Structures are given as C-alpha cells and as structure tokens.
Amino acid sequence: xxxxxxxxxxxxxxxxxxxxxxxxxxxxxxxxxxxxxxxxxxxxxxxxxxxxxxxxxxxxxxxxxxxxxxxxxxxxxxxxxxxxxxxxxxxxxxxxxxxxxxxxxxxxxxxxxxxxxxxxxxxxxxxxxxxxxxxxxxxxxxxxxxxxxxxxxxxxxxxxxxxxxxxxxxxxxxxxxxxxxxxxxxxxxxxxxxxxxxxxxxxxxxxxxx
Amino acid sequence: xxxxxxxxxxxxxxxxxxxxxxxxxxxxxxxxxxxxxxxxxxxxxxxxxxxxxxxxxxxxxxxxxxxxxxxxxxxxxxxxxxxxxxxxxxxxxxxxxxxxxxxxxxxxxxxxxxxxxxxxxxxxxxxxxxxxxxxxxxxxxxxxxxxxxxxxxxxxxxxxxxxxxxxxxxxxxxxxxxxxxxxxxxxxxxxxxxxxxxxxxxxxxxxxxxxxxxxxxxxxxxxxxxxxxxxxxxxxxxxxxxxxxxxxxxxxxxxxxxxxxxxxxxxxxxxxxxxxxxxxxxxxxxxxxxxxxxxxxxxxxxxxxxxxxxxxxxxxxxxxxxxxxxxxxxxxxxxxxxxxxxxxxxxxxxxxxxxxxxxxxxxxxxxxxxxxxxxxxxxxxxxxxxxxxxxxxxxxxxxxxxxxxxxxxxxxxxxxxxxxxxxxxxxxxxxxxxxxxxxxxxxxxxxxxxxxxxxxxxxxxxxxxxxxxxxxxxxxxxxxx
Numbered sequence: 001x002x003x004x005x006x007x008x009x010x011x012x013x014x015x016x017x018x019x020x021x022x023x024x025x026x027x028x029x030x031x032x033x034x035x036x037x038x039x040x041x042x043x044x045x046x047x048x049x050x051x052x053x054x055x056x057x058x059x060x061x062x063x064x065x066x067x068x069x070x071x072x073x074x075x076x077x078x079x080x081x082x083x084x085x086x087x088x089x090x091x092x093x094x095x096x097x098x099x100x101x102x103x104x105x106x107x108x109x110x111x112x113x114x115x116x117x118x119x120x121x122x123x124x125x126x127x128x129x130x131x132x133x134x135x136x137x138x139x140x141x142x143x144x145x146x147x148x149x150x151x152x153x154x155x156x157x158x159x160x161x162x163x164x165x166x167x168x169x170x171x172x173x174x175x176x177x178x179x180x181x182x183x184x185x186x187x188x189x190x191x192x193x194x195x196x197x198x199x200x201x202x203x204x205x206x207x208x209x210x
Numbered sequence: 211x212x213x214x215x216x217x218x219x220x221x222x223x224x225x226x227x228x229x230x231x232x233x234x235x236x237x238x239x240x241x242x243x244x245x246x247x248x249x250x251x252x253x254x255x256x257x258x259x260x261x262x263x264x265x266x267x268x269x270x271x272x273x274x275x276x277x278x279x280x281x282x283x284x285x286x287x288x289x290x291x292x293x294x295x296x297x298x299x300x301x302x303x304x305x306x307x308x309x310x311x312x313x314x315x316x317x318x319x320x321x322x323x324x325x326x327x328x329x330x331x332x333x334x335x336x337x338x339x340x341x342x343x344x345x346x347x348x349x350x351x352x353x354x355x356x357x358x359x360x361x362x363x364x365x366x367x368x369x370x371x372x373x374x375x376x377x378x379x380x381x382x383x384x385x386x387x388x389x390x391x392x393x394x395x396x397x398x399x400x401x402x403x404x405x406x407x408x409x410x411x412x413x414x415x416x417x418x419x420x421x422x423x424x425x426x427x428x429x430x431x432x433x434x435x436x437x438x439x440x441x442x443x444x445x446x447x448x449x450x451x452x453x454x455x456x457x458x459x460x461x462x463x464x465x466x467x468x469x470x471x472x473x474x475x476x477x478x479x480x481x482x483x484x485x486x487x488x489x490x491x492x493x494x495x496x497x498x499x500x501x502x503x504x505x506x507x508x509x510x511x512x513x514x515x516x517x518x519x520x521x522x523x524x525x526x527x528x529x530x531x532x533x534x535x536x537x538x539x540x541x542x543x544x545x546x547x548x549x550x551x552x553x554x555x556x557x558x559x560x561x562x563x564x565x566x567x568x569x570x571x572x573x574x575x576x577x578x579x580x581x582x583x584x585x586x587x588x589x590x591x592x593x594x595x596x597x598x599x600x601x602x603x604x605x606x607x608x609x610x611x612x613x614x615x616x617x618x619x620x621x622x623x624x625x626x627x628x629x630x631x632x633x634x635x636x637x638x639x640x641x642x643x644x645x646x647x648x649x650x651x652x653x654x655x656x657x658x659x660x661x662x663x664x665x666x667x668x669x670x671x672x673x674x675x676x677x678x679x680x681x682x683x684x685x686x687x688x689x690x691x
Contacts, residue, residue, distance in 0.1 A: 115384050115406065129374065136367070142359070149367060156373050163380055167329050168392070174333035181340050182366050189347075189359045196352055205356045208436045210498045 002039055002161075006124040009035050009158060010101070013124075013131045016151060017097040020083035020090075025147045026071050032128075032154045033063030039121070039161055055172050059157075062176045067150065067183055074143065074187050078194045085140045093138055100134070101127040121162035128155025140201045142193065146186050153179050211262045217251050218317065220244055225313030237309040238292040245281075245288040248316060252281035257675050268326035268395060271682035272462060275532065276323045276455055279539050283451035284316055286543055286661065287444045290654045294444050297554055302350040314341040315448070319456045328376045328393040331460055332369065338456055339365045339424070342449060346441045357433075357440040364433035368423030372460065375416030379464070382409035395463050402470035410473045417464045418480060424457035427484045427518060428491035431511045438507035439559070443550015446503065450510045450546060451539035458517070458535070462687075465521065469688055481522035486615060488515025493619040496626045502561040503549050505630055506542070509585060512623055513538045519612065520600040521687075527603025528689035530596050532680045537592030540665055541585050544658045548578040551654060552634070556644055561630045565639035571649045575635055577658045582631045584665055586624050591662075592669035 009032060016028045037060035044052055074080070086093050108123035132152025136145045190200065197204045224244035228237040254260045256278040261269060291312070295305050318337035325331040339362065347358040376393065383389045386404040388397050398405070419430065426434035434454075438446045461481075468477045492512035499505045513534065520531025551574045556564050568575040584591035587598075604613035668676070684690035 115381060115409065117381070129370075133367075145363065149363070149370070152367070152370055156370060156377070159374070160377050163377055171327075171329045171333055175329075175336075178333055178336040178340065182336070182362065185340060185343055185362055186359075189355065189362065192347075192355050193359065196355055205359065207353050207356050208360070208440065210495050210504065 001042055002118070003120040005035050005039050006121040006158065009154075010124045010127055013101070013128055013151065014097070016135065016147075017094055017131055022075055022080055022082055022084060022141070022143065023072070025084070025144065026068050026075070029071070029147060029150050029154070030064055030068040032151070033059065033065075033067070036154060036157050036161075037064055039158070051169065054169050058173055058176050062180050063150075063154065066180060070183065070187060071143070071147070074190060078143075078191065078200065080141065080143055080200055084144050087138050087140060093134070097131055097134055100130045104130060118162040121158055125155045125157070125159025125162060128152065128158065131155075140203065142190060142200050142202060142205075145202070146183065146190075150179075150183065211264055213251065213260055214262050214264060214267070217247065220247055221313055221317045221320075225310055225317070228309040228313060232306075234295060234305060234309075235292065238288075238295075241291075241309045241312055242288050244313060245285045245316065248320070249281045249285045252278045256679065265394075266327050266330055267324045269324070270686065271679045272459070272466075272686065273324050275536075275676075275679050275683060276459055277320065279455050279536055280319050280323060280452040283448060283539050283543055284312075284319075286657050287448045287451075288312060290547060290657050291444050293653050294442060294550060294554075298442065300349050300442075304348040304350055307344055308348065311341050311345050315345070319452060322456045323459050326395050328379065328395065328463075331463070332373055332376060335372070335424070335457070335460060336366070336369050338453060339369065342437075342445070342453060345445045345448075346437045348442050348445060349440070354440045357436040361433045361437040364430075365423045368420040368430065371416050371420035373420075375413045375418075375420060375464070378409050378413035378416060379405075379467075382406040382413060384409075395466070398467045399470070402467050405467070405471060407471055407473050410468060410471060411476055414464055414468055414473060414477050415480065418461060418477075418484065421457050421460045422484065425454050425461065425518070426488070426511050426514050428488040428511060428515070431488065431491060435504060435507040435511065438510065438546075439501060439504040443546050443548075443553065446507070446549065447543040447546035450507070450542035454510065454514055455535060455539060458514075461518075462521070466687060478522040478524070481518050482609065482612060485515045485517075485519030485522060486612065488512065488518070489616055489619045489623075491515075493623055496623050500561050501559045502564065502630060502634065503546075503553070503559050505561070505627060506545050506549060509545075509623075509627065510538075510542060512620070513542075513585075516597070516600060516616070519616065520603065523600075523604050523607045523609070523612070524687070524689045525603050525607065527600045527607065528687060529680055529684050530599025530601075530603055532683055533596035534593065534600060536668065536676070537596050537665060538585075540661050540668075541581060541591070541593060544577065544581040544661050545585060547654050547658050548574055548581060552578070561634055564634045565637040565642055567635045570644055570646060573649050573651055573655045577655060577662065578631070579635055580662055581658070582627070584662065586628070590666050590670055592665045595669045 012028045012031050016025060019025060037056045040056040040059055104126045105123045108119050112119045129152050132148045132155060135148030194200055221244050224240050227240045231237055256274045295308060318334050318341055321334040322331055322338060325334060343358050343362045346361055347354050380393060382405040386401055388401050422430035423433060438449050465477060468474050488511050492508045495508050496505060517531045517534050520527040552564060553559055555571055584593055587594045601613055681690055
C-alpha cells in the first residue's frame with residue numbers, strides 16, 4: 001500500500017512540473033499532504049496507539065488543510081494570475097525532471113542492494129526534493145518558489161518514512177510547526193513584496209548586489 | 211534540571227510579557243532581565259558551578275563555550291537596543307515586535323547549542339531563522355524586505371538539506387546498535403566506527419552545504435551577507451556574533467562523529483575548500499563593495515572561513531579557531547554597533563558619503579578605528595593571538611600551502627578594508643550635509659569600550675577556565691592529547 005501511495009505521490013510531482021496553473025499546484029501540494037498523512041496512518045492498522053495518531057492528524061491538518069488554505073488565500077488576496085512562467089523552455093524542464101527522477105529510481109535500486117531501504121518511497125521522496133529544487137530554480141513567480149520548497153519538504157517527509165529511525169512526536173510536531181511558520185512568514189513577505197515592489201517575480205529582487 | 215526549566219520559563223515569560231506590555235521601556239527592562247539571567251546561567255555552566263542533567267541536553271565543553279559566547283553577545287545587544295530604538299526613525303511595527311523576537315531568538319539559540327539530538331537541533335535551528343527574519347525586516351524598506359525574503363528562503367532550503375543529511379546519517383547506522391534509535395549525538399560519536407562510510411560521507415556533504423547558508427560559508431553566503439548588511443546595527447551584531455556560532459555547532463557535531471571514521475580526511479578536505487573559498491570570496495568582493503555594512507558582512511565571511519579552516523586543519527589551528535570564535539564574536543558586535551550609529555547619523559551606508567567621522571562623531575570614530583584594528587589582528591587585541599595560532603597550526607600541518615593562500619588574500623582584504631575605514635574617518639567633504647553637533651557619550655559607546663577592553667584582557671590574561679575548556683574541546687576532536 002505504501003508503494004502504491006508513493007507512486008501516486010510521484011505522479012503528483014510530474015503534474016507539478018507540467019501544470020502552468022498556480023491553483024493546480026496548490027491542489028497537488030494538498031494531495032501530497034493527504035498522501036503523507038495516509039502513509040503515516042498505515043502502521044496504525046497493525047498496532048494502534050492513541051499517541052501515534054497525533055502525527056498523521058497533524059500532517060493532515062497542516063499539510064493537507066492549513067497550508068493549502070493559506071496559499072489559496074494569498075493567491076486570491078494578491079490576485080496572482082496564471083500562467084506559471086518558466087525561465088527555460090517547458091519541454092526542456094519536463095525532460096530534466098523525468099531524467100533526474102529516472103536516475104534517482106535507478107540509483108535507489110542500486111543502493112537498496114547494500115542498504116535496507118524501501119526503494120519506492122525512498123526514490124519518490126528524493127524525486128520530490130529534486131523536483132522542488134528545479135521548480136525553485138526554473139520558475140519566475142516567488143509564490144511558485146514557495147510551492148517548490150513545500151514539495152521538497154513533502155519529499156523529505158516521505159523519504160524519512162522509508163528509513164527506520166525514531167523521532168519523538170514532539171519533535172515531529174515541532175518540524176511541522178516550523179514549516180507552517182516558514183510558509184506563514186513567506187506569505188507575509190510576499191504580501192509586502194507585492195505592495196512595496198509591485199510584483200511577485202524573482203526579477204523584482206535585484207536591489208541587493210555588490 | 212530545575213534551573214533549565216526555570217530559565218526556559220523565564221525567557222518564555224519575558225517574550226510573552228513583551229507581547230502584552232506595549233511600553234517599549236518596560237519591554238526593554240524585561241528582556242534585559244532575562245538576558246542577564248541567561249548570562250549568569252551560561253557563566254555558571256561554563257565555570258562548572260552547575261551541571262544539570264537531561265537526556266536531550268548536551269553539556270560538553272563545546273556546548274558550554276558556544277553558549278557563553280552567544281549569551282555574552284546577546285546580553286550586550288539587548289543592553290544597547292533601547293537606545294538604538296529610541297533614536298531609530300524606522301516606520302511601521304518594527305519596534306513593537308523587536309523584543310518579542312529577541313526573546314524567541316535567545317531561546318532557540320540556547321536550545322540549538324545545548325541539544326544532544328540531531329532532530330531537536332534541526333527544529334530549533336529552523337526556529338532561530340524564523341525568529342531573526344522579522345528582525346532583519348525591522349527598517350521596513352525595500353532592501354530589508356528583499357534581504358528578509360532571501361534569508362528566509364535560502365536558509366530554509368539549506369536547513370531542508372541538513373535534514374536530508376540527518377536522514378542519511380540515520381541510514382549510515384543501518385545494521386548497527388544505533389539503528390532505529392533516537393538520533394543522539396553522543397550515541398553516534400560512541401559508535402562512529404560502525405557507521406556506513408558511504409552514507410556518512412553523503413550525510414556530511416548535505417549537512418555542510420545546508421549549514422553553510424547559516425554560517426555564511428561561500429558559495430552559500432549571499433543571503434547571510436544581504437541580511438547582515440541591511441538589518442539594524444544591533445541585529446547585524448547579533449547575527450555576526452552569535453547566529454553563525456550556533457550554526458557552527460551543527461557542523462562541529464557531524465565532524466565529531468566523522469572524526470572516528472575513514473570519512474574524516476574527506477570531511478577535512480571539503481571544509482578546507484569551503485574555508486578557502488570564503489576567504490577568496492571576501493577578497494574578491496571587498497574590492498567592489500562601497501556599502502560599509504556589507505564590507506563588514508564580508509569580513510564575517512572571511513573570519514568564519516578562517517575558523518572553518520582552523521577546525522579542519524586540527525592541532526594548534528583548531529585551538530586557535532576556538533579562540534577566534536570567542537574574539538571574533540565580541541569584535542563583530544563592536545563593529546556593527548559602530549556601523550549602526552554611523553548609519554543613524556549619516557543616513558547612508560555608502561562609505562563614499564561618510565566623511566570626517568573623527569570630527570563629527572569622535573567617540574564612535576575612535577571606537578570604530580580601534581575595532582577595525584582589532585579585526586585586522588593588530589596586537590594586543592585577541593584576534594592577533596588567535597590568528598597566530600591558526601597560522602602556526604597551518605604552517606606545520608600537511609597542507610602548508612593553505613597558509614600562503616590565506617595570507618595573500620587576507621593582506622589585500624586588510625588593505626582594502628583599511629582604505630575604506632580610513633577614508634570614512636579622515637576624508638574631508640565640504641558638501642557634507644551632516645549636522646555638526648557635539649557627540650554625547652551614550653550606552654553604545656560604553657558597551658563598545660567594555661568589549662574592546664574584554665578583547666585585550668581575554669587575550670593577555672586568559673582565564674584558566676577558558677583555556678581548559680578549549681583544551682577539552684580540542685581533546686574531544688582529537689586535536690590535542
């Protein structure tokens with residue numbers, strides 16, 4: 001089941017790379033948040049404890065509801081319009097994403113021979129990190145950069161779930177809260193940028209240089 | 211243990227009180243009380259008067275030294291903040307939130323330095339970024355907005371890379387006794403020899419690159435330089451003197467783990483490249499920079515580069531680097547206090563538009579000159595002695611060529627920085643619109659003088675506790691026997 005969900009997660013990344021609509025990107029992030037919450041719920045079917053339901057619930061609340069709601073509010077308030085403009089040709093961008101994702105899957109297969117890792121969630125998580133970075137590098141709108149960062153963070157969560165190590169719930173909640181506060185502050189900054197610098201694109205940020 | 215909870219409670223209460231109390235002076239005294247209590251606690255920990263035990267806390271010599279460095283910087287920054295805010299003409303709500311975020315900053319930095327767990331370190335390290343970002347935007351102008359955005363974004367991406375490194379570290383423990391357990395530094399250090407070197411190498415790379423955004427190591431230094439140069443004087447001092455030190459803890463922890471493995475040589479090589487690149491970057495940009503705050507931000511890149519080089523070289527250079535952390539943090543506080551005062555008086559950060567500083571602001575001017583001499587390693591200021599140790603360590607290491615490269619770059623950095631500073635101090639400008647009035651001595655001058663004296667006293671009469679702590683850190687890193 002975890003593998004099926006991870007493949008769905010991977011497909012959502014391809015859509016994130018393909019779409020030119022800002023609102024569709026938010027939908028993708030919301031879907032990823034829900035997938036992550038479900039993946040973290042799966043172990044509870046074998047061994048249910050009340051304490052362990054906190055993390056999936058927080059994931060669903062923050063990544064599945066709160067952050068998408070907040071980003072949609074920013075889009076409406078600032079009237080951010082489509083399309084998402086790339087700084088390179090869209091075809092080249094897609095090819096880059098697909099090539100790197102394929103390389104990650106092949107490399108994960110090789111690594112799995114020497115280390116005990118769950119290939120599909122591991123490779124899907126790492127693909128999200130790479131896709132997130134590529135979105136940040138090759139898109140013009142600052143809000144889309146935030147979404148690239150969030151895709152990267154989602155990938156790290158999935159990637160982490162493929163590896164056996166314990167984190168106290170309080171620390172996992174701390175991580176989620178940190179991410180939410182980062183997005184919250186970025187939202188406030190975007191708001192200020194749109195009024196002060198009259199724009200939402202990275203090209204507007206050229207004042208500080210040597 | 212009770213003391214830790216009491217102090218945490220005090221800082222939280224101080225932050226909360228600043229939220230509810232609207233009077234700036236009251237906020238100042240509340241925050242100053244918390245800062246004083248924190249300094250006392252850090253001093254007690256440093257001297258061994260108290261030694262609380264908690265599973266998630268690390269009280270090894272490294273944490274104790276770094277905590278007192280951060281606490282010392284924080285205390286003086288809070289002490290001068292009220293005077294700065296009173297004179298500041300900043301628009302908007304910057305003043306309202308200033309002390310609230312300072313308290314959060316103190317809590318996050320202390321937790322990061324004292325944490326014994328990688329995941330906890332990650333969470334609080336991100337919190338340090340979140341607390342300082344609104345402070346960078348204090349002036350509410352276009353430059354500070356851009357700097358805040360870049361800092362928040364780049365450092366958050368860097369911290370995300372650190373988390374990937376932490377996951378790789380967990381992977382390196384597959385098949386060992388540490389597998390599946392919580393990520394305590396102490397456990398990993400104890401069982402370092404069992405870790406998978408390939409994953410450990412990957413972990414080191416990600417943590418080094420990620421933390422570089424916060425430490426300010428080239429080529430990931432840009433957001434740090436932007437933020438330091440656009441934030442108000444006290445905040446720039448705080449970032450240069452303490453935030454980079456907190457970030458350095460993360461790098462030192464992974465190095466401590468790697469030390470007992472075959473990956474150590476690789477890690478040292480990467481750090482030497484990073485350190486050299488930082489000094490080289492400062493060398494290149496210092497020729498072009500006209501903004502004097504930016505100039506000192508690049509000086510921070512240079513000095514952190516030197517610290518990283520010293521740590522990577524090991525032996526005497528490592529010990530020198532530890533002293534350098536102490537002296538550089540104090541020195542940077544004085545420099546940025548002066549830069550903040552000059553900016554308030556002249557209303558510009560362009561060094562070409564600042565003239566006759568010694569005439570117009572004699573107190574600030576002389577302190578500025580001495581702080582420049584101190585950062586340029588002129589004796590008897592501490593940096594002279596720490597750099598001497600780092601250089602001696604490099605000369606007798608297996609890579610003496612590093613020393614020659616460093617000396618070459620640093621000579622030109624000194625010349626260029628000196629040219630700018632001396633121009634600001636002595637150049638006459640008849641068209642200057644600066645109001646010529648007698649400069650009154652204020653708290654910033656008094657604090658700067660205390661810190662300059664501290665820089666000399668610590669170097670000439672180094673307390674035994676400082677010496678022994680640094681030797682203990684060197685032993686933990688295998689740099690002293």
